[in-house]
Amino acid sequence: MFVWNARIILKTCGTTTLLKAVPRLLEIAKEVGLTSVDNMFYSRKKFMFPEKQLIPHSSFTHEVRSLFFFFFALTDFSHRTKLQVEFLDGVFGKLHNNLETEGSTSSKFGSPSTHPPIIPTKFHVPPLKLAPITIKLSSLALNFQSSLITDFSHNSQWFGLCVGKVER
Amino acid sequence: MEQSLSYHDSFEGPEKLLEMWFGPLDNVDGAGKLGLRKVERKVWDEMLSLVKCSVLNVLSNDYFDAYLLRLVTPQPHRPDDFTENLPLLQNY
Numbered sequence: 320m321f322v323w324n325a326r327i328i329l330k331t332c333g334t335t336t337l338l339k340a341v342p343r344l345l346e347i348a349k350e351v352g353l354t355s356v357d358n359m360f361y362s363r364k365k366f367m368f369p370e371k372q373l374i375p376h377s378s379f380t381h382e383v384r385s386l387f388f389f390f391f392a393l394t395d396f397s398h399r400t401k402l403q404v405e406f407l408d409g410v411f412g413k414l415h416n417n418l419e420t421e422g423s424t425s426s427k428f429g430s431p432s433t434h435p436p437i438i439p440t441k442f443h444v445p446p447l448k449l450a451p452i453t454i455k456l457s458s459l460a461l462n463f464q465s466s467l468i469t470d471f472s473h474n475s476q477w478f479g480l481c482v483g484k485v486e487r
Numbered sequence: 488m489e490q491s492l493s494y495h496d497s498f499e500g501p502e503k504l505l506e507m508w509f510g511p512l513d514n515v516d517g518a519g520k521l522g523l524r525k526v527e528r529k530v531w532d533e534m535l536s537l538v539k540c541s542v543l544n545v546l547s548n549d550y551f552d553a554y555l556l557r558l559v560t561p562q563p564h565r566p567d568d569f570t571e572n573l574p575l576l577q578n579y
């Protein structure tokens with residue numbers, strides 16, 4: 320773990336549950352006056368023993384849904400923030416198709432008033448051993464939506480809540 | 488050869504990597520430990536417990552703090568740290 324004044328890198332292996340750190344990291348940052356997220360990156364290598372991983376790393380669907388939840392929760396659509404999700408591996412053609420146009424290497428969600436984001440609820444699950452994933456959020460001055468973060472455990476509502484934010 | 492490879496005699500080495508950049512930067516502009524570097528060790532320990540990690544060592548320079556982590560395995564009585572057994576050894 321590397322900690323700068325306004326930046327943190329967490330690198331773990333084994334059966335760690337890295338994505339579970341995100342909601343708490345947001346709280347910790349807020350407590351020291353860092354109230355916005357400028358960039359967030361998550362990636363992982365191919366697991367050798369995917370069956371040993373714990374939630375949310377135990378399935379590709381869980382992992383991607385967690386990421387989408389964080390990214391949508393962190394995205395302030397009312398300020399025309401653009402959410403850019405890149406899947407840096409050609410394996411995820413079907414996932415792309417769910418999100419946007421076929422053959423695209425990235426999906427961009429613009430202003431919700433004209434283009435509400437399509438929230439995928441079911442993912443094609445590629446074989447985990449073949450599936451390194453990288454999802455990147457690149458944006459400016461995103462405001463925390465702490466109420467959404469708090470609702471992290473209500474996984475069936477993850478995306479509904481985020482869409483609700485868009486409509487406001 | 489490959490069939491004999493199991494979780495117990497091998498190590499899940501592939502890494503997960505999370506990086507977050509926070510703002511506003513004027514809140515942490517200046518020399519010394521500001522922002523995240525002001526966070527107390529016990530707060531990091533508690534956050535890392537969510538990840539199933541604990542801190543083995545810490546190194547710092549003027550710009551950042553580096554924490555060496557280890558995986559906390561689910562088995563509660565695994566004697567990873569032999570110093571826990573020192574009182575027992577003293578009986579001999």
